[in-house]
Amino acid sequence: MKLLRSGLSAVLAGSSVIWLTAAVSPTGSAATTTAAADAVVVPPGVTAGVAVFDRQTGQFTEQLNPDLQFRSASVVKLLIVLDFLWNRGPSYEIPAADKTRLDVMLRSSDDDAASYYWEQLGGGKIIDRMVPRLGLTHTARPPATHPGFWGYVALTAGDTVRIYRYLLDQAPAPVRDYVLGNLHQATRYGTDGFDQYFGIASVFDPAFSIKQGWSGFSSSTSARAKPKTDAVDLTSEALHTTGTVGAGDRTIVAVYTLHPDGTAYGKAYTDLTRLTRTLTVPGGARTPGSWLTTSGSGVRVRTGPTTAGAVLGTLPSGVDVLVSCQKKGQLIDAPPRSSDWWAYLPKYGGYVTNVYVGSGAPKLPGVPDCQ
Known part of the structure; x- marks a missing residue:
């Protein structure tokens, strides 16, 4: 079955400005408030989950709804590639045919490659394996009604930071270099023709890596009837920007967003990028203009x-x-x-x-x- 990108849960109405005032610990739990953080500006009508982690200080600089579940869209491709590589040590050599598929899956967010590995690796069993391996706390399989839809895997901003922290600080060097090397070479357009340089890629320059996600937009391959579940919104348009910013991949950024049903891609692209521009991202150089x-x-x-x-x-x-x-x-x-x-x-x-x-x-x- 070909699995497609999908959209997420509009649980919280997006107010125009949400103030973050609690300091947070490296584990993501709220700590004693010491000072008001900068404002994260969420455009009206948008639901957002945000986590920004500075690896140099070991602290979060931003957190907003870090445990709110969204349908992952293509961000789950990080878990697919990690599951594929997990037991391939010590050389972690990748067969040529697999390397071709995985390269385009990571750089250009190719859906056919993701669908191939979702089937080959056991579908939801990928998530069952990766959750304990990485210590993920709010990641879940697709709903039982849609087991083949890898884009319906539930993910959060907080768990996405955990995925990147594993990649950067714990993964074997060949795994880290392969995955991050591809994310640093992300193409401007996905294989489905969508411009994927929103959010992180629009705001920061020149050192960044990205794994983006988009789902539910009218001209995308996922523009089929979108089911609803009680747990995760599969109806609203979804747009996510995740990756690293700064020299040495200093800061991990994860921003998940949901947009009112029927939102045009350009509108969601702009709203997500505007939100990303308000974040405090240590080490990030912003392109002038x-x-x-x-x-x-x-x-x-x-x-x-x-x-x-x-x-x-x-x-x-x-x-x-x-x-x-x-x-x-x-x-x-x-x-x-x-x-x-x-x-x-x-x-x-x-x-x-x-x-x-x-x-x-x-x-x-x-x-x-x-x-």
Whole structure:
């Protein structure tokens, strides 16, 4: 059975600002309050689970609903690859055919590869094995009604930090290097065509690794009828960003989000990235520039400020993008807007006409010219 990405539980209504005031211990339990933490800003209507762990200090810098279960979508692929590698020591050599599948599963979030290993390794037995191995506390199999749906595995932000801590601090070096090496080389687009550079990848530069998850969006392969269970929401659109930030993978970041049913991918992409921008992430270097909202659908990013430039990618509809500078180029006339200026997007390494960036002014206010 081909298993698909899925969406999660809207248990808590997302208020616009949630203040975190409790200090937390390295194990994730709340400790005595010592000072107010920075605010984690959760966009209206969004349900979020957040855990940010600084490996250098051994402390969490952010926690919000760390034990709230979400359907994992593609984040469960971390457990699939770890289960595959578990008993392959001491060399941990991976057969060529498996390496090809696992590489694309980790870098480009390939669903076919995940479905292959879910079946080969026993489905829910993967979760039964990995929970005690990694000391996970709130991870569970898919619901009994959908045993083949690996994306319906329940995961939490707190358990995701535990997975990364195992990878970074306890896993045999060949396992760590293989898995993290792939996550550091994540492609901009998944094999299903979705742009997976939201959240961590949009905000931080240059040192990050990511394993993202998305589920339930209308043009994805998981856009089938979505069942409901009492335990985990399988209806709302789900978007998750997980990985590491900073030199030496200093900080582990796990952000899980649910969005109102029917939310467009670009809207969820923007809301998750906005939330991620409010986090305290030690060691994280933030790419400089101005965050501006785009308009239009299928907007292309090109190698130069002209339609003759090669297409580097296509923006999700109505998404926030980081603009570092702007450059004069080909005049684009798309009434009622017109401009011969192009915005440079450092995260894409290319240009988008100003016609589709910001308020529609021919030249973006407050954005410097490219040198």
